[in-house]
Each structure stands twice: as C-alpha cells, then as structure tokens.
Amino acid sequence: MWVLSCATPAYPTHILPTTTPKPFLSTYSHSQLSIPIHSHNPFVPEVTEAVDALCSEFRAVDNLVACNTSRVLKAFHNAKLASHHFAGCTGYGHDEVGGREALDGAFAEIVGAESAIVRAQFFSGTHAITCALFAFLRPGDELLAVAGAPYDTLEEVIGIRDSHGLGSLKEFGVSYREVPLAEDGGLDWDALTVALKPQTKCALIQRSCGYSWRQSLSVNEIGRAIKIIKASSLHAILRGSMMPYIIFWLLVKKNGMQNPYCLVMVDNCYGEFVESMEPPMVGADLIAGSLIKNPGGTIAPCGGYVAGRENWVKAAAARLSAPGLGTDCGSIPGDIMRTYFQGLFLAPQMVGEAIKGSYLIAEVMASKGYKVQPLPRVPRHDTVQAVQLGNRERLLAFCEAVQRRSPVGSFIKPVAGSSPGYASEQYNGLLLLGGKCRLLWLGWHTLDSMGFSFRRSFEIHMIRMRSG
Numbered sequence: 001m002w003v004l005s006c007a008t009p010a011y012p013t014h015i016l017p018t019t020t021p022k023p024f025l026s027t028y029s030h031s032q033l034s035i036p037i038h039s040h041n042p043f044v045p046e047v048t049e050a051v052d053a054l055c056s057e058f059r060a061v062d063n064l065v066a067c068n069t070s071r072v073l074k075a076f077h078n079a080k081l082a083s084h085h086f087a088g089c090t091g092y093g094h095d096e097v098g099g100r101e102a103l104d105g106a107f108a109e110i111v112g113a114e115s116a117i118v119r120a121q122f123f124s125g126t127h128a129i130t131c132a133l134f135a136f137l138r139p140g141d142e143l144l145a146v147a148g149a150p151y152d153t154l155e156e157v158i159g160i161r162d163s164h165g166l167g168s169l170k171e172f173g174v175s176y177r178e179v180p181l182a183e184d185g186g187l188d189w190d191a192l193t194v195a196l197k198p199q200t201k202c203a204l205i206q207r208s209c210g211y212s213w214r215q216s217l218s219v220n221e222i223g224r225a226i227k228i229i230k231a232s233s234l235h236a237i238l239r240g241s242m243m244p245y246i247i248f249w250l251l252v253k254k255n256g257m258q259n260p261y262c263l264v265m266v267d268n269c270y271g272e273f274v275e276s277m278e279p280p281m282v283g284a285d286l287i288a289g290s291l292i293k294n295p296g297g298t299i300a301p302c303g304g305y306v307a308g309r310e311n312w313v314k315a316a317a318a319r320l321s322a323p324g325l326g327t328d329c330g331s332i333p334g335d336i337m338r339t340y341f342q343g344l345f346l347a348p349q350m351v352g353e354a355i356k357g358s359y360l361i362a363e364v365m366a367s368k369g370y371k372v373q374p375l376p377r378v379p380r381h382d383t384v385q386a387v388q389l390g391n392r393e394r395l396l397a398f399c400e401a402v403q404r405r406s407p408v409g410s411f412i413k414p415v416a417g418s419s420p421g422y423a424s425e426q427y428n429g430l431l432l433l434g435g436k437c438r439l440l441w442l443g444w445h446t447l448d449s450m451g452f453s454f455r456r457s458f459e460i461h462m463i464r465m466r467s468g
C-alpha cells in the first residue's frame with residue numbers, strides 16, 4: 001500500500017504534471033492503451049539505477065520470501081492439505097469436508113498462534129479487529145492504544161468519532177485512552193511503562209502506520225511493548241502493598257514478565273509476512289487482519305482472520321457469529337476456499353514484491369526531492385510506502401496517472417469521495433474496480449508520467465491518497 005499525502009513537503013519538490021501525463025516510451029489514447037514494452041529494459045533510467053542500487057535490499061527480501069514460504073509449506077504439510085479440502089461447503093457449514101479446519105490450523109501455525117478463525121464472513125480488517133476488541137472488552141474496562149491514534153475506521157468502533165448510537169465500545173461503557181507516539185514517530189517507551197491502569201483490559205498495538213506519518217513497528221518492538229504491558233498491568237493492579245510487589249517480581253522473573261491481566265490485541269493489517277515472525281510469536285493474545293491484504297496473496301476475494309490464544313479466538317468467533325456457534329460453522333463455497341489456500345501459499349511472494357516496490361518508490365521519489373516514509377533502504381515493517389506530494393493537484397495528477405495505467409477502469413477519471421468508516425476524503429475506491437486483488441497487474445505497466453515504474457503491484461500496494 002502506498003500512502004500519498006498532499007501535506008507540504010520539507011524538501012524542494014519536483015513538479016508533477018497536473019494535466020494529462022505524457023508517456024515516455026509510447027503514446028496512450030483512450031481507445032488504445034499502449035503499455036511501454038522494451039525488450040531489453042522495461043524501466044526508465046531512474047528505476048534502472050534504483051534497482052541496481054537496491055541489490056542487497058532485494059536479496060534480503062528474496063531470503064525473507066524463502067523463509068516465509070517454507071513456513072507456509074510446513075503448515076500445509078502438517079494440515080495434510082489435499083484437494084478435497086478445496087471443496088468448500090454451503091448453508092450452515094456444519095459438516096464441511098475439513099477444508100475450514102485445515103485452513104484455520106495452517107493459518108494458526110503460520111502466525112505462531114494456538115488457534116485461528118479464517119472466514120469469508122469477516123467483511124474486512126476493521127470487522128475482524130472489531131470482533132477481537134469486543135471479545136476482550138466488557139463494560140467498565142479500558143482500551144489503551146499504545147501506538148498513538150488507531151486506524152481511521154476504528155474511530156467509530158471505539159467511539160472516538162460519533163457512531164450515531166450504533167453500538168461503539170464507548171456506548172457499551174468501555175473507556176479509551178491512547179499513549180501518544182514519541183517525537184521520532186516510534187513508541188514512547190517511557191510513557192508506556194507507566195500508562196496502564198488497573199481497569200486497562202486491552203492494549204491495542206497497530207503494527208502498520210496506516211495513514212499516519214509514523215514508523216511502523218517491527219515484531220521485536222511489538223514483543224518489547226508486550227513485555228512492558230504485561231509487567232506494568234500486574235504492577236497497576238498490585239500497586240500499593242509490599243507483598244504483591246514481591247509476588248510481582250517473582251512472577252516477572254519466572255515468566256519473563258508475562259501475566260494474564262492486560263490482553264494485547266495487534267492490528268496486523270499490512271504487516272503479515274513482512275518479517276519472518278508474527279506478533280503471536282512474541283506474546284500477542286490476538287491478532288486480526290484482512291484477507292484482501294497481505295495474507296490473501298492477491299487471490300482471496302474477501303474475508304479476514306483472527307488468530308491467537310484459543311479461548312480468545314473462540315470469543316472473537318462468538319462476536320462474528322453468536323455465542324454457542326463457535327468456530328465450527330460458517331460456510332465457505334469451494335471456489336473461495338481454493339483461493340484462500342492458493343492466496344496464502346502465494347502471500348510471502350506477493351508481499352516480497354510489494355516490499356521491493358516500496359523500496360523502489362522510496363528510492364526514486366526521495367531522489368526527486370519528495371519526503372518519503374519509511375526512508376529509502378530502511379528495513380520495512382509493513383507494505384506501506386508514504387510519499388508527500390505537496391499539494392492536492394499533484395496528488396490528483398498521480399491518481400489519474402495510476403488509474404490510466406490500471407488494467408481495469410483505465411478510462412475512468414478519479415474523483416475524491418467518501419468511504420464508509422473514513423472521516424477524510426479518499427481516492428482509494430477508484431482502484432478497486434473489479435476487486436482489490438486485480439490491482440496485481442498494475443505494476444506490470446510503467447508509470448511513465450512519473451518517471452518511475454512499479455514492480456508487480458496489487459491491493460497491498462493500494463495507492464491511497466488523502467489531502468490532510
């Protein structure tokens with residue numbers, strides 16, 4: 001996913017065209033979209049240079065892909081995956097042929113969790129995250145966001161933005177606080193150490209930066225935060241007496257600072273397969289995300305997942321369906337079930353391509369004077385590459401250029417509009433025609449007007465633009 005913003009850049013800027021972009025290799029018309037094809041080198045010079053310069057980063061990504069693919073393969077072997085698992089089921093999904101269990105089991109193993117629920121019935125990442133939060137939180141509890149403001153679409157879920165009486169956590173008596181980010185855009189470790197209160201039942205960690213101009217978190221950083229959270233939650237509860245302190249320190253020493261009081265939920269959107277570890281491996285109680293992003297491998301047409309400790313996955317499943325129904329129902333038709341396995345198998349490779357794309361765009365755009373986040377060649381912790389274009393016109397010119405080179409809807413002129421769950425204007429909908437996964441092909445074309453090209457690209461590369 002690329003995030004582009006028209007906030008004023010700190011560096012001198014290169015002027016992007018605001019009119020129809022001019023192809024650099026061949027001409028484009030509405031009746032005939034010419035994709036620049038060059039037999040020996042499909043890239044513009046800036047991109048060729050960047051590819052050469054990024055040789056060692058690309059090699060590291062290839063190693064990551066190999067490592068994650070072997071983890072997926074091992075999980076498929078352990079699930080004894082066979083072709084009958086692709087058959088799917090309809091109706092209640094009670095007596096399906098084992099594909100759902102194989103998928104849940106393999107997914108849990110891949111992310112290092114006790115259990116997982118991977119379902120087409122999750123509308124989106126927001127829906128899966130919401131089920132996980134409602135699994136943890138009860139009236140009187142507090143939700144603490146430890147990495148600054150949460151992702152936009154969670155504002156109405158939490159009740160930070162008015163949900164019009166439709167049942168936010170706030171309306172159910174769950175309070176909310178956040179630990180602002182440190183000045184460098186990372187976690188404020190000192191503030192986190194003293195942030196928890198006895199009523200803090202759930203700490204929310206957002207792995208990816210989303211739209212914020214902040215650092216995305218590495219899995220190691222998430223693990224460090226979890227240790228602090230688990231330690232300080234017990235500290236908050238036992239505050240004020242000597243004996244509990246002694247017990248506390250004994251527990252801390254024995255359990256490596258883990259304790260069951262404050263639960264940790266990680267918004268894992270856009271983080272899957274970007275590293276060789278996932279948050280449950282470092283102590284997250286639950287993670288949640290969308291199959292229309294990284295773990296769907298550009299193939300899954302819908303769905304989401306929740307993974308983590310078994311009892312909490314069951315509780316999240318009860319929020320998705322109903323208490324008592326558990327994880328043993330929910331039909332997934334065979335054509336979709338197949339794509340889930342296929343997409344999961346391809347996901348490490350697709351994420352690898354997205355990471356290479358983000359390195360490329362950071363390298364080229366920074367060389368042209370644009371402010372980028374993360375900086376060129378800095379190790380990635382998600383698939384988001386943010387670029388500040390400087391003003392609304394450039395943003396729109398960029399959107400139009402991307403749309404004109406898209407395989408679907410190339411003839412459509414993008415306009416800003418509202419999206420469900422977002423307070424700010426978005427351009428992201430324009431790229432979703434024909435399904436988010438279709439964007440896979442975007443990167444096979446060269447974005448000549450910008451002077452750089454994309455490698456393979458898809459929804460996890462989705463270009464999102466806002467003018468805030």
Ligand SMILES: Cc1ncc(COP(=O)(O)O)c(C=O)c1O
Pocket residue numbers: 124125126127151153206208209210211267269270290
């Ligand atoms: C960090 C983060 N969290 C949550 C979401 C919400 O996911 P969805 O759009 O699938 O609801 C997104 C979406 O881009 C995201 O980037």
